[in-house]
Amino acid sequence: MLFFSGQIKDDYGFKKLTFNCAVRNDNSEKNSQTFPVTINTQLVQQQFFYQLNMNDVVHTPGDVIEYYFEVWDNDGVSGSKSSRSRTMIYKTLSAEEVQEKSENNTEKLKNNMQAALKNASSLQKSIDELNRRLIDKKSLSWQDKQNIEQLLDKSKELQKKAEDIQKMFENKENWENQFKELNEDILKKQEELNKLLEKLMSDEMKALMEELEKAMDKLDKEKVKNMLDKMKLGAKDVEKELDRSLELFKQFEFEKKLSETIEKLDKMAEEQNKLSEKSEDKNADNKQLEKEQQNLSQKFENLKKDLDDLDKKNKALEKPNKFERTDEQQKNISEQMQNSSEQLQKNNNKKASQSQKKAAEEMNQLSDKLKEMEQEMMQENMAEDIDALRDILENLLRSSFAQEALMLTLSKTRVNDPKYVALMQEQNKIKDDLKMIEDSLFALSKRQTQIQSFVNSEIADINSNMDKAVESLVGRNIQLANNRQQYVMTHINNLALMLNEAMQNMQMQMQQKSGSCNKSCSKPGQGQPSFKSMRQMQEALNKMLQDLKEGKQPQDKQGQGQSLSEQLARAAAQQEAIRNQLRSIAEELKKQGLGNSKELDDLQRKMEQSESDIVNKMISRETINRQQEILTRLLEHEKAEMEREMEERRESNEAKNQKFSNPNQFFKYNNLKSKEEEILKTIPPSFRIFYKNKINEYFYNFHE
Numbered sequence: 001m002l003f004f005s006g007q008i009k010d011d012y013g014f015k016k017l018t019f020n021c022a023v024r025n026d027n028s029e030k031n032s033q034t035f036p037v038t039i040n041t042q043l044v045q046q047q048f049f050y051q052l053n054m055n056d057v058v059h060t061p062g063d064v065i066e067y068y069f070e071v072w073d074n075d076g077v078s079g080s081k082s083s084r085s086r087t088m089i090y091k092t093l094s095a096e097e098v099q100e101k102s103e104n105n106t107e108k109l110k111n112n113m114q115a116a117l118k119n120a121s122s123l124q125k126s127i128d129e130l131n132r133r134l135i136d137k138k139s140l141s142w143q144d145k146q147n148i149e150q151l152l153d154k155s156k157e158l159q160k161k162a163e164d165i166q167k168m169f170e171n172k173e174n175w176e177n178q179f180k181e182l183n184e185d186i187l188k189k190q191e192e193l194n195k196l197l198e199k200l201m202s203d204e205m206k207a208l209m210e211e212l213e214k215a216m217d218k219l220d221k222e223k224v225k226n227m228l229d230k231m232k233l234g235a236k237d238v239e240k241e242l243d244r245s246l247e248l249f250k251q252f253e254f255e256k257k258l259s260e261t262i263e264k265l266d267k268m269a270e271e272q273n274k275l276s277e278k279s280e281d282k283n284a285d286n287k288q289l290e291k292e293q294q295n296l297s298q299k300f301e302n303l304k305k306d307l308d309d310l311d312k313k314n315k316a317l318e319k320p321n322k323f324e325r326t327d328e329q330q331k332n333i334s335e336q337m338q339n340s341s342e343q344l345q346k347n348n349n350k351k352a353s354q355s356q357k358k359a360a361e362e363m364n365q366l367s368d369k370l371k372e373m374e375q376e377m378m379q380e381n382m383a384e385d386i387d388a389l390r391d392i393l394e395n396l397l398r399s400s401f402a403q404e405a406l407m408l409t410l411s412k413t414r415v416n417d418p419k420y421v422a423l424m425q426e427q428n429k430i431k432d433d434l435k436m437i438e439d440s441l442f443a444l445s446k447r448q449t450q451i452q453s454f455v456n457s458e459i460a461d462i463n464s465n466m467d468k469a470v471e472s473l474v475g476r477n478i479q480l481a482n483n484r485q486q487y488v489m490t491h492i493n494n495l496a497l498m499l500n501e502a503m504q505n506m507q508m509q510m511q512q513k514s515g516s517c518n519k520s521c522s523k524p525g526q527g528q529p530s531f532k533s534m535r536q537m538q539e540a541l542n543k544m545l546q547d548l549k550e551g552k553q554p555q556d557k558q559g560q561g562q563s564l565s566e567q568l569a570r571a572a573a574q575q576e577a578i579r580n581q582l583r584s585i586a587e588e589l590k591k592q593g594l595g596n597s598k599e600l601d602d603l604q605r606k607m608e609q610s611e612s613d614i615v616n617k618m619i620s621r622e623t624i625n626r627q628q629e630i631l632t633r634l635l636e637h638e639k640a641e642m643e644r645e646m647e648e649r650r651e652s653n654e655a656k657n658q659k660f661s662n663p664n665q666f667f668k669y670n671n672l673k674s675k676e677e678e679i680l681k682t683i684p685p686s687f688r689i690f691y692k693n694k695i696n697e698y699f700y701n702f703h704e
Helices: 095-134 142-177 184-198 203-214 221-279 286-315 327-345 349-411 420-445 455-474 478-513 531-549 564-591 597-615 621-655 670-681 689-703
Strands: 002-009 014-024 033-037 045-052 064-073 082-084 088-091
Touching (some): 002 064, 014 045, 095 142, 095 221, 142 203, 184 221, 203 221, 221 286, 221 327, 221 349, 221 420, 221 455, 286 327, 286 349, 349 478, 420 455, 420 478, 531 564, 531 621, 597 621
Antiparallel strands (some): 014 033, 014 064, 064 082, 064 088
16 A cells, blocks of 8 residues: 645635556556545645555556646636646565565564574573572572572563564564465464464463562562572473474475465466467567566576575475475476577577477476475375374373372382382383473474464473472372372373364364365365365275285384284275265355266265275275276366366456555554544534635644
């Protein structure tokens, strides 16, 4: 949005006021446009306001807008005359400038997060150092209180940095969203990451800082030590959340960049294809064609840099995605584009057009490959994370059962029993197991926003009570140890419930995303499974069944062979999952009046027959043939789905021009305008126009 305010004055009043602009880019000059500006034609002197929605006039990054205002008086005798403001120029940011600023903002944000990480670590060390000094002291000295105040200052500094990081991220994304059209998945992850950053420092930590500051003069040594321990745990939580948020942010930036690169490539392929059509025209201006081809070639060179940057961003992750380099395809495209330029220089437009078409085709192929990688990365990463979370849950439950058994045994054991030492060792083993679970969960939380930040508080409570349980056992206080063990079990069970809910959300998210478009498409039921994803899953299942029939043994993650029952159970579950997805999409298509419901019902019945064969261990040649028929029919539906999407995209392109209302927070003149409108309402309607103008002139001068 661009916002304008100006003043107009004429003895005869006004007929109309217009905003006039012409937009130019590197290739051509676009048609001039004129927009009416609302004014009061009866007033001879007034202030006007105008907002320009850039989407109405700018369609290409880097466009230059030349604009001016023109006003006509209301002279009924000599005729209406016009007057213009001076012509102004506004240059929009080019795609390269937007990208450069975006990358600079990204680096600043990462640097701030890393600096905050160091602050959190430094705060913990300072707390440890102060605790060591207090060990042999009976009361707090003046110097101790000064040290506590310094700790509070460090905590406040950390809090401010945490708040600044969240604001910086929010401002960065809001600014970028003005220039980029992001798909729903990226926008959702952006929102999730923003929520995480809002909670970098817990409310408990903030409350503790306030309490410590208010009660500084009344604190004794033991209370200070207790509060310092809590502050250290809080600082450790902040450090972990910062570390986690930084890794999630890096993954988010990689995914967003990949999505943007695919979109650029699609647009580039379309431009290259249009240029090939222009080159076929015998009357075409070859110099202009050559210039456009050079511009397009430069854009592709920039895109190659984007792909290199993607590779670097991926390698910078703690757990890189399966992102393959596409150097060979990039080289082929560059060669075709270079050949196009050479043929245009030789005035051989036919060969130039052929090379341009070939370049466009290879761009589309490269785009398809990147989209496929994007989809596979999402599916594989989610599947791996669900498996990891399942393992964590199983280990957590084992620890819970072990803790319960130990607690019951301990309650029946005397402190002088020879088994007591073994029970202490068992408690330490459970503690070590839980530490491994904590590490695994933290590693997973760096990849999944579904692991909520309050999980950390449960882990902190587990660790705190576990330490006290061990201390009580060492001190031979069985009753106190039992109490702490009970708290440990409670927090373990709370954590298990949280993680189970997170796993269900992840499974639901995976099922929904398995068929969602790679880009932000306009198909109805977006987020529903697609025939493409079902066909891919069916292909993998058919191969598995064929291997089983031939006696081949699939391997698990550790390279060990799975039992036949495990393999068949997995296959039956996969076929059921495909059938459930098919039922879901069939219901959606039925609501929209699309698709052949009888055909889809028959396909589901065939899948049920196959499930029965698999469960009953009766995989015959008939089963394999039926599976192949299912695959063929899914492929037919996939083609029909693609045709529907192409038609919907074509229709949606016709409805992209929208007018946006004036956002009050951006228009600093709105209050003034409202005041003037209120002033005008106070002028009695019975007054003649001469007096109305005089009153208006008075208020106008008053504002000045």
